Amino acid sequence: MRRILMPILMAAGLAVMAGAGTAAARDPAGVQPQPAAWGRLAAPSQGPAQAIGGYAAGCLAGGVPLAGEGTGYQIIRMSRNRYYGHPSLIAYLEDFGRKVAAAGLGTALIADMTQPRGGPMRYGHASHQSGLDADIWLRLDLPALGRKERESLHEVRYVDYARMSVTPAWSERQARMVRIAASDRRVDRIFVNPAIKKDLCARPWPDRAWLGKVRPWHGHDGHMHIRLVCPPGSSQCVPQKALPEGDGCDEDLAWWLERAVPAREIPPEKAVPPNPKLPPSCTAVFGAKGISVAQAKPAGNYDNN
Numbered sequence: 001m002r003r004i005l006m007p008i009l010m011a012a013g014l015a016v017m018a019g020a021g022t023a024a025a026r027d028p029a030g031v032q033p034q035p036a037a038w039g040r041l042a043a044p045s046q047g048p049a050q051a052i053g054g055y056a057a058g059c060l061a062g063g064v065p066l067a068g069e070g071t072g073y074q075i076i077r078m079s080r081n082r083y084y085g086h087p088s089l090i091a092y093l094e095d096f097g098r099k100v101a102a103a104g105l106g107t108a109l110i111a112d113m114t115q116p117r118g119g120p121m122r123y124g125h126a127s128h129q130s131g132l133d134a135d136i137w138l139r140l141d142l143p144a145l146g147r148k149e150r151e152s153l154h155e156v157r158y159v160d161y162a163r164m165s166v167t168p169a170w171s172e173r174q175a176r177m178v179r180i181a182a183s184d185r186r187v188d189r190i191f192v193n194p195a196i197k198k199d200l201c202a203r204p205w206p207d208r209a210w211l212g213k214v215r216p217w218h219g220h221d222g223h224m225h226i227r228l229v230c231p232p233g234s235s236q237c238v239p240q241k242a243l244p245e246g247d248g249c250d251e252d253l254a255w256w257l258e259r260a261v262p263a264r265e266i267p268p269e270k271a272v273p274p275n276p277k278l279p280p281s282c283t284a285v286f287g288a289k290g291i292s293v294a295q296a297k298p299a300g301n302y303d304n305n
């Protein structure tokens, strides 16, 4: 038994050393890398893009960085190194930015996407693991800023929890931005606070099909969470359960309006699960050879603004 096992373990160890470098040490007690180790990987793995596993138990092969700033958007808190995604997410966000700009809504602020190779995160999110999730802040009042300035912005929260309604700062501009985000066939669903969903339901839109994709959830009072469908070619991507028919402006929303709490009140053990079981191929993604760090850096440079 030992004679068979040892060479396998040594080979696996060498693959990790050669591929991911010393910073990405594996958890010695476990069979899969820990969230902190995923967070230390500096560059995506080489090879074709694959969203692997579920949104809250998966990883990303062949990830791509979103350019730090583009038409209609800029990424915030780039020091977190969470601006990677499957190419379908990158294309989606670039298109989204162009539509926001064309509608004259201002500049969208893109927050956390996925780590270079996805996987669980040490803090902040239970999902965002497979390169198909992105948070977009709802505030639209900021001009183009340098990357350093974008490190310390504050999230404007648009929900009055005592009344479970939007605050006076909420406007049609935010509502139109959510509609732009949801009116795209690449989107599976978008999470917003129930008070925001209630406002969207009350508006006289010419079309309402997109509203069904906007789902109520705890928190999400200063940002919306975009989730894309499994992209073509990602055979190991695990889709979400299909959404119910209709615009969702129904008893489901009423249920949420009675229960939603601010993100800070969600018990931490419920907010981020310890370390979900990932598909076995994620261990290979973790240990695979990476693209060069120069290639992995997002385009553009606003540091000197």
Ligand SMILES: [Zn+2]
Pocket (backbone or CB within 6 Å): 125, 128, 133, 134, 135, 224, 225, 226
């Ligand atoms: Zn999110």
